[in-house]
Amino acid sequence: xxxxxxxxxxxxxxxxxxxxxxxxxxxxxxxxxxxxxxxxxxxxxxxxxxxxxxxxxxxxxxxxxxxxxxxxxxxxxxxxxxxxxxxxxxxxxxxxxxxxxxxxxxxxxxxxxxxxxxxxxxxxxxxxxxxxxxxxxxxxxxxxxxxxxxxxxxxxxxxxxxxxxxxxxxxxxxxxx
Amino acid sequence: xxxxxxxxxxxxxxxxxxxxxxxxxxxxxxxxxxxxxxxxxxxxxxxxxxxxxxxxxxxxxxxxxxxxxxxxxxxxxxxxxxxxxxxxxxxxxxxxxxxxxxxxxxxxxxxxxxxxxxxxxxxxxxxxxxxxxxxxxxxxxxxxxxxxxxxxxxxxxxxxxxxxxxxxxxxxxxxxxxxxxxxxxxxxxxxxxxxxxxxxxxxxxxxxxxxxxxxxxxxxxxxxxxxxxxxxxxxxxxxxxxxxxxxxxxxxxxxxxxxxxxxxx
Numbered sequence: 442x443x444x445x446x447x448x449x450x451x452x453x454x455x456x457x458x459x460x461x462x463x464x465x466x467x468x469x470x471x472x473x474x475x476x477x478x479x480x481x482x483x484x485x486x487x488x489x490x491x492x493x494x495x496x497x498x499x500x501x502x503x504x505x506x507x508x509x510x511x512x513x514x515x516x517x518x519x520x521x522x523x524x525x526x527x528x529x530x531x532x533x534x535x536x537x538x539x540x541x542x543x544x545x546x547x548x549x550x551x552x553x554x555x556x557x558x559x560x561x562x563x564x565x566x567x568x569x570x571x572x573x574x575x576x577x578x579x580x581x582x583x584x585x586x587x588x589x590x591x592x593x594x595x596x597x598x599x600x601x602x603x604x605x606x607x608x609x610x611x612x613x614x615x616x617x618x
Numbered sequence: 619x620x621x622x623x624x625x626x627x628x629x630x631x632x633x634x635x636x637x638x639x640x641x642x643x644x645x646x647x648x649x650x651x652x653x654x655x656x657x658x659x660x661x662x663x664x665x666x667x668x669x670x671x672x673x674x675x676x677x678x679x680x681x682x683x684x685x686x687x688x689x690x691x692x693x694x695x696x697x698x699x700x701x702x703x704x705x706x707x708x709x710x711x712x713x714x715x716x717x718x719x720x721x722x723x724x725x726x727x728x729x730x731x732x733x734x735x736x737x738x739x740x741x742x743x744x745x746x747x748x749x750x751x752x753x754x755x756x757x758x759x760x761x762x763x764x765x766x767x768x769x770x771x772x773x774x775x776x777x778x779x780x781x782x783x784x785x786x787x788x789x790x791x792x793x794x795x796x797x798x799x800x801x802x803x804x805x806x807x808x809x810x811x812x813x814x815x816x817x818x819x820x821x822x823x824x825x826x827x828x829x830x831x832x833x834x835x836x837x838x839x840x841x842x843x844x845x846x847x848x849x850x851x852x853x854x855x856x857x858x859x860x861x862x863x864x865x866x867x868x869x870x871x872x873x874x875x876x877x878x879x880x881x882x883x
Binding site for chain 1 (some may be wrong): 624626627629630633634636637638640641645646649653656657659660663664665666668671672675707739740741742743744745746748749759761774776777784786790791812874875
């Protein structure tokens with residue numbers, strides 16, 4: 442049931458990104474709700490649920506953008522792993538809002554750089570017909586960072602609510618003998 | 619404990635293997651049915667969002683541009699009168715043309731064989747400028763063919779699968795299409811530029827090009843027929859000292875909200 446809800450959330454995020462902002466014509470000011478969701482899930486949940494968001498959402502976004510598989514999936518999961526495996530466990534045990542902002546900036550930067558490197562590498566090796574323009578990617582970067590920073594907190598709050606709801610309605614593991 | 623011995627690393631490594639497997643399947647074209655199904659999933663929700671957001675945007679933009687609209691209305695009325703005069707002349711020429719054709723024994727034929735296709739997805743962020751359509755090899759689609767919407771060129775096919783194809787929008791910086799001014803056949807290259815812009819580049823400095831001239835495909839590339847409308851010439855972007863003239867092109871197509879297109883075969 443939990444994964445069905447996650448799948449619906451991912452599909453809604455894809456629909457939101459591909460419709461609302463396209464209709465509004467916000468230009469380069471384009472938040473990546475999926476990236477924010479992966480970071481927030483990695484921060485709010487103490488499990489591997491971010492892998493589901495990263496894998497299912499990433500593959501969906503790769504296909505939706507007409508890019509080779511892995512263009513979004515790999516950096517999304519890498520961001521989740523960095524947040525849970527490195528930042529939460531090794532660097533900072535208590536994450537505050539400054540860390541959150543830095544994580545969002547770093548993750549957005551990572552996605553853009555990875556997109557340029559990975560897609561163009563696959564294009565050079567003739568695995569993919571699509572190539573990305575580095576100049577275009579870099580020009581969009583500040584706008585993407587700004588959009589992600591603005592939407593980061595609302596997304597995080599929504600994911601926290603989802604985590605609370607999940608805890609409240611989740612299966613009770615205590616068994617009576 | 620070192621990071622590579624943790625469960626997190628194991629999960630990451632497993633996911634990488636899965637992604638690599640999917641990538642191979644995608645390159646071989648085995649993922650096409652899955653891609654087709656996946657692309658259908660967000661469409662109903664996206665359509666609902668679009669239905670809700672479109673009127674809100676229209677109200678806001680209308681209110682914001684009310685003053686400009688009055689001036690634009692006046693300009694358009696003047697231009698309509700001019701076009702009506704041209705239409706009369708065109709009708710006269712069309713009649714003469716028909717008469718001459720009949721006398722010479724020409725047979726009427728539709729120049730373009732168009733295949734209708736549904737747009738499954740358009741890159742919303744201008745990252746790849748890709749357009750995915752539900753037509754593929756089975757419909758006779760080939761790489762390099764022109765994609766048209768409402769009579770205007772919107773892109774060209776860059777990848778053909780069994781049931782879906784990917785087109786590159788003309789707004790992409792990677793895109794280039796040979797084009798000419800319909801009035802005097804001045805040739806140049808149509809290129810995409812960052813921010814959904816289109817420019818007509820590599821035009822001779824001596825060429826006479828005026829604002830509002832219509833730009834059409836030149837037909838040098840045999841997969842893109844000549845005479846497909848691209849847009850209207852906007853402002854000149856190059857200086858007098860530049861080797862070539864370069865100008866912006868205005869296309870009325872809203873590339874990000876395309877729903878149906880035609881492929882010229």
